[in-house]
Amino acid sequence: MKKTFITLTLILTGFTLVFGQAKKPTLMVVPSDVWCNTNGYMMEFDNQGTKIKIPDYKRAMQENADLLLVIASINDMMAERGFPLKNMESAIKTLESNAAEDNMRMSKDGASVAENPIDMLKKVAKADIIIQMTWTVNQTGPKKAITFILQGLDAYTDKQIAGANGTGAPSFSAEVPVLLKEAVTAHIDNFTGSLQSHFEDMFANGREIIVRIQLWDGGEFDGDLETEMGPDDEELGTIIEDWMADNTVKGRFSTTDATETMMLFEQVRIDLYNAKGRAQDARRFVKGLSKVLKNEPYLIPNKVVMKGLGRATIILGGK
């Protein structure tokens, strides 16, 4: 009896350890476009006559010590709360070294590493939640004050899920780095507070994701999203919408766009765990729909494309 009890306890503990945790989002602090522009860290391109500016993060990291101080302070405080952040500077360096290694790598037969154009596009420093940071130094005569803005942005839904901002006390004598450190100290609690509210909402109402449906041009599927099929002769778009309604938390999702060739679902709330008790992200969720469409009675071959924890696309008509 005692042995059975111990075995059961061990099994349960193991189950909780393996399946009991939701997929943890990655966070990264990134200076905002406004900050990069104000401080001269922008790259300019001529795109068919239109001048386009994009932030030059690498140069900002290499040249601005205040930026490093702020990022390091935020990283420290988040790590102290059990949520270490991805460091952007390291992420950029890793990408560069990986690219160099991939260029040099060759198999014994002389083949190089396969990479399609999408793989190349995806080679950017990324995180599930971007902590966008801006500060300005306000100077009135000899007095200096810092206006500090922190925004937690969901990389998939583009929603601001956390934030803190304000202007610190003006000072005659304190230097900018001291004021910056003070600003981070003053705002980090409120920021983590709102981030925690977001996580609590996620645990209560599911993870919010984006799902897209597209069609291969000239693929193996003859119809489109308006083609009637299945036992009830429903339009394919409606069949997909019904699946979404059945499989989202409390049927919560919005059909933002729907044409014969594409559908866009936003504010899709999915369970953090699937039926097997495994942590679920957008890709795993959409795999369910992919299987339904691939099997009888629809028999539509399709491909699932993912982007991080919160965005997945099904392209109908082939792999």
Place this chain on the structure above:
Amino acid sequence: MKKIINKATILTVIFIAIGLVSSAQISKKKKAQKDTEAWKYEIECVGIGKPGTKVVKVWSYSKKANVAENQSKKNAVHGMVFQGYSGGGQGCTNQKALITDPSVGEQKKEFFDNFFDINGGKYMKFVSHSSDATPEIIKVSMKGYKYKVGVIVTVNTNALRKDLEAAGVVKGLSSGF
């Protein structure tokens, strides 16, 4: 013989004096404990402390000024746990309470009774008097209270939050992941 009697008298006087002082302290603590049960205080931010700490001014109410002063540390910790404060001067931003659900106080009553016990409650670990502040005493005419005493204290909110997380009273940022 006379010497022995003198020595005995001095020792008796010393013992009585020690006894009186300690009983006065116990009674002061008891009064402070009784007064704080009503949690009658106000809390305001007076500056940005070192990372992980908050510098606050706590206004405690009591019939005696010294009792109110004794309550200040306890009230400060209670304020950070249950009340928070709105922003103010000196670059202060608003601070949410560590416990946002008010029912937690009732649900974990036994934990908080021990935590805020004036005789060695754990709250003492997370608060210290600010070195440069003298208590500000204001007379008030309120039912049950005669003094309002303002004391500046520093609360180690990081350590406090971690302790409450470890006790399962509040959720950590990474809990569930």
